[in-house]
Each structure stands twice: as C-alpha cells, then as structure tokens.
Amino acid sequence: MIDVRRIRSDYDGVYAALARRGMDALPGLAEVRELDEQLRKVAAKRDQTRAQIKELSNQVAHLHRKGDREEAAALQAESRELGEHEKRLSVEADDLRNQIRELLLRIPNLPADDCPDGEDENDNVELRRVGYDPETYGSHQRVPHWEIGAELGILDIERAVKLSGSMFTMFRQQGAVLARALCQAALDRNSDVFEEIRPPSVVLTETMISTGHLPKFADEAYQIERDDLWLIPTAEVPLTSLGRDEILDEGDLPLRYMAYTPCFRREAGSAGRDTRGLLRVHEFDKVEILAYTTPDQSAAVHAELLARAESMIADLGLAYRVIDLCAGDLGNSAARTFDIEVYAPGCDKWLEVSSVSWFSDYQARRANIRYRRAEDRRTEIVHTLNGSALAVPRVWAALVETHRQPDGSIRIPEVLHPYFRGATTISK
RNA sequence: GGAGGGAUGGCAGAGCGGACGAUUGCGACGGUCUUGAAAACCGUUGAGGGGCGACCCUCCGGGGGUUCGAAUCCCCCUCCCUCCGCCA
Numbered sequence: 111m112i113d114v115r116r117i118r119s120d121y122d123g124v125y126a127a128l129a130r131r132g133m134d135a136l137p138g139l140a141e142v143r144e145l146d147e148q149l150r151k152v153a154a155k156r157d158q159t160r161a162q163i164k165e166l167s168n169q170v171a172h173l174h175r176k177g178d179r180e181e182a183a184a185l186q187a188e189s190r191e192l193g194e195h196e197k198r199l200s201v202e203a204d205d206l207r208n209q210i211r212e213l214l215l216r217i218p219n220l221p222a223d224d225c226p227d228g229e230d231e232n233d234n235v236e237l238r239r240v241g242y243d244p245e246t247y248g249s250h251q252r253v254p255h256w257e258i259g260a261e262l263g264i265l266d267i268e269r270a271v272k273l274s275g276s277m278f279t280m281f282r283q284q285g286a287v288l289a290r291a292l293c294q295a296a297l298d299r300n301s302d303v304f305e306e307i308r309p310p311s312v313v314l315t316e317t318m319i320s321t322g323h324l325p326k327f328a329d330e331a332y333q334i335e336r337d338d339l340w341l342i343p344t345a346e347v348p349l350t351s352l353g354r355d356e357i358l359d360e361g362d363l364p365l366r367y368m369a370y371t372p373c374f375r376r377e378a379g380s381a382g383r384d385t386r387g388l389l390r391v392h393e394f395d396k397v398e399i400l401a402y403t404t405p406d407q408s409a410a411v412h413a414e415l416l417a418r419a420e421s422m423i424a425d426l427g428l429a430y431r432v433i434d435l436c437a438g439d440l441g442n443s444a445a446r447t448f449d450i451e452v453y454a455p456g457c458d459k460w461l462e463v464s465s466v467s468w469f470s471d472y473q474a475r476r477a478n479i480r481y482r483r484a485e486d487r488r489t490e491i492v493h494t495l496n497g498s499a500l501a502v503p504r505v506w507a508a509l510v511e512t513h514r515q516p517d518g519s520i521r522i523p524e525v526l527h528p529y530f531r532g533a534t535t536i537s538k
Numbered sequence: 539g540g541a542g543g544g545a546u547g548g549c550a551g552a553g554c555g556g557a558c559g560a561u562u563g564c565g566a567c568g569g570u571c572u573u574g575a576a577a578a579c580c581g582u583u584g585a586g587g588g589g590c591g592a593c594c595c596u597c598c599g600g601g602g603g604u605u606c607g608a609a610u611c612c613c614c615c616u617c618c619c620u621c622c623g624c625c626a
Contacts, residue, residue: 150587150588150589153587153588153595153596154588154589154594154595156595157587157588157594157595157596158594158595160594160595160596161594161595163606163607164595164607166606166607167556167606167607168556168557168607169606170556170606170607171556171557171606171607172556174556175556182606183606185606186605186606186607187606188606189606189607190605190606192606193605193606357548357584357585359548480585482548487566487567487583489585489586
C-alpha cells in the first residue's frame with residue numbers, strides 16, 4: 111500500500127511514478143485524493159463534536175457533585191443531541207476510510223527510480239549471462255526433461271495427473287531425492303545468516319492481503335472457502351506476516367528468514383502455456399529467503415539476496431542470466447525486481463527460477479511492520495525484500511537436461527553429493 | 539465438541555461507571571556520582587491520526603449495545619489457559 115500522505119503532498123509525483131507501469135496502474139488514484147480530502151473535513155468535525163461531548167460530560171459530573179440536578183439534566187439533553195450528530199459524522203468518516211483503503215489495496219507499488227523504463231517483458235534489461243555457450247551442448251543434452259524423467263523412472267507425470275489432474279507432478283526414486291536435495295542444499299548454504307522457519311502452508315485472508323496477493327489476485331490462489339483459508343503461493347506470504355503489527359528494534363535489523371514450503375498456484379489464464387513437463391505446475395516446493403530492513407539497508411540486502419540466489423544456481427553448474435525487470439513488467443507489490451533465469455538445453459528455454467524483489471514499504475505498510483529508530487526512538491515502517499533461493503521443478507528440469515551424460519545417466523553436481531546417500535549419478 | 543478462567547502500554551501487572559490514556563515494577567533512554575564500569579539516586583519513556591500552531595481526536599483483543607459519560611455494565615466473535623471428550 112502506498113502512503114496516502116504521499117498522494118496528498120506529491121500527487122503528480124505519485125501519478126508519474128505509477129504511469130511508468132502503464133495506464134492500468136492509475137485507476138483509483140484520483141478518487142483516493144478526493145475521498146481523503148473529504149475524510150479529513152468530516153473527521154475534523156467529528157473530533158470537534160466529541161470534544162464538546164466530553165466537556166459537557168465533565169460538567170455534568172461536576173454539577174452532580176454539587177447537587178444541581180436541574181442544570182445537569184439540561185446539559186445531558188444537549189449532550190444527547192450532540193451524540194446523534196457525532197454518530198452520523200462517525201459513520202460517514204468510517205465509510206470514507208473504508209473506501210480509501212479498498213482503493214489503496216488495489217493500487218500497485220511505485221517503481222524504484224532506477225528501475226528501467228518499459229512496457230512489458232520485451233523491455234527488460236539483461237544484466238549478465240553466466241556459463242552460457244550454445245556451442246558446448248552435446249546432442250545428449252538436447253533431450254527434454256520429461257523424456258529423461260520417463261526414461262530413468264524419476265518423473266511420473268501421468269500418475270500425478272491421475273491423482274490430482276493436469277499440471278500436477280510427481281517425482282520418484284532418485285528424482286524425489288533430487289527434489290529434496292535441492293531444497294536441503296539451499297537451506298544449508300544460507301543457514302549462516304538466515305533463520306530457518308517452517309511456517310504454515312495455509313493462511314488467513316489477512317495474511318494474503320499483507321503481501322499484496324489479495325484482494326487483486328484472488329483468482330491466482332487456491333481458497334478453502336469453508337474455513338476462509340488460502341493455500342500459500344509462496345513462503346513470502348507467511349514470512350512477511352511474521353512481523354505483522356509488531357515494532358522491531360533497529361539494532362535487530364536486518365532480520366533474515368528462510369523457509370522451505372510447498373507453493374500452490376492456480377495458474378488461471380495460463381492453461382496451455384508451458385504445460386509440458388515441469389515448466390508450469392500447480393504445486394511445487396521452494397526455498398524462499400526474505401529480509402526486513404531499514405530503508406537505508408535495503409539496497410545492500412537486495413544485492414545480497416540476489417548474490418545468494420545466483421550462487422546457488424552457479425554451484426549447480428547451470429547456465430543462467432540475470433534480468434532487471436522494467437517498470438511495466440514489475441509485479442504489483444515490487445519496486446524493483448531482478449529475475450534469475452536458468453537455461454534448460456533440452457527444451458531450449460530460459461526458465462525463470464527466482465524473482466529477487468525489493469518491496470520498499472509497500473508490503474510492510476499493509477502488514478503494519480515497524481521498527482523503532484535507535485537515534486530518536488521514533489517508529490518507521492520497515493522495508494521487505496525476498497527471492498527464491500531455490501524453486502524445485504524448473505531447476506530440476508534444467509539440471510537433468512544440463513547434466514545428462516552421453517550414456518543417458520545424470521551427473522549429480524558436487525554440492526548435492528551430501529544428500530544423495532553416496533550416489534554421484536542417477537541412472538537406470 | 540462440552541465446562542470454567544482470561545486478553546490492559548516493550549514485558550509483568552493494578553484499575554471494575556465520572557479529570558484513567560491509564561497506579562506500580564522491570565526494561566529502555568538521558569543525567570548525577572566515578573579514572574572507568576557496576577550499584578545508588580533524579581528525570582524521560584505506548585501507538586496512530588488531524589491542525590501553521592497553543593492544541594484536538596482515536597485506541598485498554600475485535601465488533602455491536604446501554605449511558606450525559608465505558609478499560610469498567612450487557613450481547614456477539616476471535617484468540618489463549620485449565621479440565622473433560624475425541625484424535626495423528
């Protein structure tokens with residue numbers, strides 16, 4: 111949520127920043143400004159009326175003590191009338207406040223100043239490409255992972271579909287070990303500074319609102335209507351709400367958390383796109399890394415998260431590129447995002463495996479996460495950042511394609527050896 | 539699921555219709571003392587909103603109600619604790 115006061119004091123600046131996302135980011139903005147102006151007028155009147163009632167009540171108490179019942183009764187009548195007035199103003203103010211919040215919840219974050227201009231993914235900026243040379247891939251690596259998986263018996267899509275429908279998947283044998291090893295390696299390598307959390311995978315509506323996944327993107331998430339609960343689309347959701355309604359100490363920041371969780375996505379509207387194999391599935395495992403920072407710390411921590419995510423991919427021996435998302439392609443809550451895409455030689459595609467984002471105070475304002483400044487003891491809203499340390503299916507796919515040997519077996523990267531019960535290859 | 543008890547400022551914990559936005563203790567911050575530190579002593583210290591400002595308003599788990607006036611009384615909800623039932 112962006113700050114109403116900013117809309118009030120720098121409307122043109124907010125308008126211009128949002129316009130960088132495209133014109134569909136602007137609806138509601140002008141209305142918020144108008145409603146806010148009305149609200150302040152009504153609230154001022156309401157407060158004034160309340161002050162009068164308080165004053166009269168005090169006088170009533172005083173008169174009662176003196177025993178002047180007649181005068182007291184007169185003031186009571188007057189106060190009762192003011193009470194009616196106060197009630198009407200109160201209802202009006204509450205109504206305005208709710209309207210403003212509803213609109214504000216749907217207005218996206220302002221892109222960072224240094225976020226590149228652009229309309230859509232075609233305008234994204236590729237920052238670097240690491241380990242990629244199309245000449246070096248042999249024909250044995252040009253086999254898509256769904257074929258490799260079937261051949262080795264480590265991926266069983268047909269039966270997953272039997273159990274749960276299309277776009278669900280199932281790993282078997284060493285394939286299942288690989289999925290788990292990837293997660294465990296990601297957690298272990300980040301355990302030096304990230305606190306490991308195992309949060310609930312099912313959360314309340316309020317928790318989904320805090321990150322910006324609701325109300326705008328309800329169609330993307332699985333809802334358990336009967337209990338008013340939602341399946342998390344990412345560990346970002348519970349981890350961001352850890353600090354909800356809390357005031358942290360500046361000295362404790364940055365706070366870094368990581369979590370391994372399943373992630374559930376309806377992928378509404380993307381049916382038929384990337385449906386083959388593991389490229390787009392309804393449920394997958396992921397290790398997320400996340401931080402709460404002061405505004406000053408956020409840039410450095412953003413770089414740190416990116417470096418962490420990148421080095422994991424590099425250590426798995428995968429080729430990847432880093433993309434700086436343009437303003438038009440930015441996610442709703444993000445101010446700046448770097449995507450990491452791995453190259454999958456078998457299907458000859460770049461696969462997005464991590465979005466490392468800085469959300470400025472957008473999510474934290476929704477979640478009301480604050481910190482107390484050491485210098486003047488005042489409270490301020492924290493910044494949140496997060497990214498995938500590892501997302502299983504796509505990395506799994508790129509890995510088996512990249513490390514497929516001429517004999518059809520898969521070489522297990524060294525960083526995963528500790529998790530493979532002594533095996534160094536996956537073969538029939 | 540049933541019965542009872544609870545929810546108050548960073549934490550602990552009073553208050554139970556009228557100067558209560560809230561006694562007190564701890565913690566935190568500032569100061570005195572000290573070569574320095576500890577201890578002791580003194581002072582400050584909840585959050586949010588509005589107004590150029592003196593100030594004003596809101597918040598005692600959440601929502602309704604009674605009253606001139608509610609942290610205090612009534613109703614509903616949520617969560618926590620104890621006991622019973624059920625259960626991986």
